[in-house]
Amino acid sequence: MYGSARIKELEGVTTFSKALREQLGEAGLRVGRQPVHTSVEAKDGTQKYLLRLADSRLVETVAIPALKSERQRLTACVSSQVGCPLRCTFCATGKGGFARNLQTYEIVDQVLTVEERMGRRVSNVVFMGMGEPMLNLKNVLPAIRCLNEDVGIGARHITLSTVGVPNTLRRLAEANLQTTLAVSLHAPNQRLREQLVPSAKAYPIEALLQDCAQYYAVTRRRVTFEYAMLGGVNDQPDHADELVQLLRRTRHGGAHVNLIPWNTVEGAVFQRPAVGAVRTFQRRLERAGLGCTIRASRGLDAAAACGQLRNAHQKEPLAA
Ligand code: SF4
Structure with missing residues (x-):
């Protein structure tokens, strides 16, 4: 339907x-639509909603309107799971536990809620809210098809973001959706990555990058790499140089890296990186021939990082 x-x-x-x-x-x-339980708005117009599902679980959805330079754009940042089982050490969603996968309609509904609340069409969708979408491909793939074919959002304007789940990139490539794939690396080597992303123990960084190269070979769609910058942890010049070597070694020498200066999460041990450290990191990647952007912080004052608003309203840790 x-x-x-x-x-x-x-x-x-x-x-x-x-x-x-x-x-x-x-x-x-x-x-x-799922009813909106709570909403908050930032000075820049970013709105974050907590939606109440039929089983009373809460999930976050974010509406990110255009900056002045890109007027037509309205991005919906959607969740794919209630919570997340992967427990990345810097992530508020991971700290809140995991309950269940979202159904296809619960994913599509988030985009339609953004359209209704903002009073205009959504142009872009990013699967960067709560959950790891590659753990819920059963519902995420039909949701992408529905958003593309029925809601009218261009497949290339839909971005799926993952920390990497073994044996799923091939499935995504076979689905032939033309969506954009963003792989969250967050570290230039396996040792540091395992500290930040515990699930990486089951998926060595070189194997993940080889699968990304294979994904490109099949789809001809370039993979973007995301790198959350944590002050003093992974933001030093040596880390930038190591990242360049890693990407060259795994056939991603011309890749694009998106640096994400980390937003402080209540109770977390990590710090936001210094502006100078982020710029230096970017320059080193660019000098080595990589594309590199720094993601602008949007809605910093609207309950900040992913998972924080949900955690504030659903105090009990989730259990499946
Ligand atoms: S960063 Fe993504 S994969 Fe990691 S715990 Fe948070 S939601 Fe899950």
Whole structure:
């Protein structure tokens, strides 16, 4: 029923007979958006919503409107799971535990909620909210198809972000979706990566990068690498040089790296990196021939990092 993605009342599903609609209504079938439990807005217009699901679980969705230079853009940052089982050490979502995967409709619904609340069409979707989307491909892949074919968002404007889950990049390549893939490296070597991303123990960094090269060979879609910069941990010039060597060694010599200066999370041990350290890191990558951007902080005052708003309202750690 993807063609009916924007419908909010059972009455609007006119492909069903009136009798069937009444029958489904009596059986308790609900059509429409998940209610917004809480919302916060930053000075730059970024809005973060906590949506209440049918089982009372809460998930975060963020609406990121254009900066002045890119007026048409409205990005929805969506969640793919309630919580996350991977527990990256710097992530508020990981600290809150894991309950379950989101259903396809619960993912699409987040984008439609952003459209309704912002009063205009979403142009871009990023799977960078709560959860690891590659652990929920069963629902994420149909959601991407629905967003593309029924909601009308260009496949190349949909970005799937992952820390890497063994044996999933091949599946994504085979789905032939033309989406953008962003792989979160966060470290230039296996030892440091395991400290920051515990799940990396099961997926050595070189194997992950080889799978990325294979993904490119099959799809001809370049992989972007994300690198969360943690002050004094992975933001030094030596780390930049090591990252260059690693990417060259694994056939990603012309890759694009997106640096993400880390937002402080309440109770976390990590620090935001110094502005100078981030610039130096960027210069070293660029001098080595890599593309490199620094992600602008958006909505810093709107409950900041992913997972923080949910943790503030759902105090008990999640359990599956
Ligand atoms: S960074 Fe992503 S994969 Fe890691 S714990 Fe947070 S949501 Fe999960």
